Amino acid sequence: MARNFFSSHSAAASDKASSVVVIGLGRFGGSLALELEAQGTEVLGIDANEEIVQSFNGHLTHVVRADSTKEEVLRQLSVHEFDRAVVGIGSDIEASILTTSRILKFQRPQIWAKAISEPHAEILGQLGVEHVIRPEHDMGKRVAHLVLGSILDYVEFEDDFVMIRTTPPAGVRDRPLGVLGLRDKYGITIVAVKRPGGTWGHTTAQTVLYDDDQIIVQGSKSQAEKFSTLP
Template sequence: MAKSPRTARIAEADSVVVIGLGRFGTALALELMAAGTEVLGIDVSEEIVQSLNGRLTQVVRTDSTNEEALQQLAVHEFDRAVVAIGSDIQASILTTSLLLRFGIPNIWAKAVTDAHGQIFDQLGVQHVIYPEKDMGRRVAHLVRGAALDYIEVDKDFAIVKTSPNSLVRDIRLGDTTIRATYGVTVLAYKRGDENWRNTDLDTVLRDGDVMLVAGPTARAEAFGQLQ
């Protein structure tokens, strides 16, 4: 079968191939589309493919473990790919192996277990993601603390969205000692319906504001719990 001209065009553009269109893969693909990125979606389910027809740049039903099928779809010409297969670990691993063989430079692969992720690491996958595990950890931090939101940037570094406490409220940030004492930095703040603003030494946070605090996870979380 000849390569689809449409698929070839997608591969040459600002584009991503997303393989596996379950809840995670579909949400990711639609978010990419909303951000202006062209998406080739691939799944083995005809029902899923039909439901996304017209919502992605191109969506195709095919077996992603079939090397010839992927080549016919010009998958090897993409420089960014996401393997979001979660229900079939064997298919996930075989598909990812093919993408690595194609030499695709940026691959994100969804792992459903630690062992699954370790196999990806051994294969040399650059980006291994654990959506359920990461979300569980994030919610746990929100449940046990006073944070309004929580983003773990790395293994031991986080950004916490919280309300100003007495250590920074109604005080010029340059006059506080929070960085030296608590090891955290207030990055930005939001007041009412205004847009987010970067902080500087002259920023004074008020009651009712929301702020973003960055630092080592335990320190940022602890600072966000202070009143």
Template sequence: MVNHLHSLRRRRGKRLADQHAQTAGDQRVAVIGLGRFGSSLANELMRRGWDVLGIDTDARLVQRMSDGLTHSAIADCTEPEVLHQLGVHEFTSAVVGIGTDIEASILIASNLLEAEVPNIWAKAISRQHGQILERLGVHHVVLPEHEMGERVAHLVTGRMLDFIEFDDDYALVKTLAPDIATGIPLGQSRVRTKYGVTVVGIKRPGEDFTYATAETVVQKGDVIVVTGKTHAVETFAELS
């Protein structure tokens, strides 16, 4: 059931005590599975001030992460009572970071749903895995390898500097400004009506990003952030 349950580790010191008081109510998250995905996620959440409980069946992974987490435990969360023992049912969010063991991923997701954790995220290693998780009722399914593959493909094959696609065929792109958008105010360039995209940000060499307005004049060499339907932003980013 539980191989070994570490005493829940709390960071000490006034700064983290104050931080815990601020975040314990709605910034607590259990990360189940501390492989590359789970450990990276847990570290980032800790950096952002969240109260993180890291759980894994592998003692070595837990030991490696324990000093950097608010709490850590060696436990098998495929057993429903283990989640209750760890108090995960009281958390506002939980992440299932297990990908390679699909059966364990599904069992843990089911247990979290049964425990009525309000916000459940789960990693999937294939679309089929993701579909099963969605049918179970998992609130957010992530396919990191697939999504990163699509993102890198866009960067390799085009002029894009970054690419993020959302579920509803909507994307955000960072790209060098094409000539069609330079030299005149954005409101006069008719970028939105011609190409179906909106320029929302601009960065000139040596300067920080700023919001773009209808009066903004984009210059050659500027980096811009564009939003719109995926096909529209792809087409716009390829303009010379």
């Protein structure tokens, strides 16, 4: 396929991706591709299954049936010119690894790759993939925290850092945050608050919390989780 089938891309112009190639249009890759398209991103969807490709016709900027394990095919599709690449292949680990290694050779797009197991994730990391995604694993951990009841939402980042949406424990209510010494006492910071019927806003040293507020807590995983369980 000719290079000019797709528009020219420049990753250096902005940190925000204007074009993304999604390889593997299963539940994860397909949902991701549709969401990116809905946000106005140029999306190239690639899958080896003709029926899947046909189901995305008219829904993505470009969608093609192709063998993504072949470097020459990826070059013909101008994959190296896209700002980001997502390898969402989950059922075929060999195809996932081969596809990822081919894209890494281009040394151009930032790569996100889906892993279906810890060994799969380790191999992708050893290849040099900086963004390894384990959707089922990560969602399971998140939902587990929600099921426990004291946490309303939970986001875990790298380096043992989390942000938690919860309600204020009794010990931090009815007094300005600036006098509580939360960082020294609990190792956490309350960065935002939402009043009933209101919207989220940043906290200040003068912010006073009440029992019907919601708050965003940030800190290490152990300290933030411990804080969220306080009565």
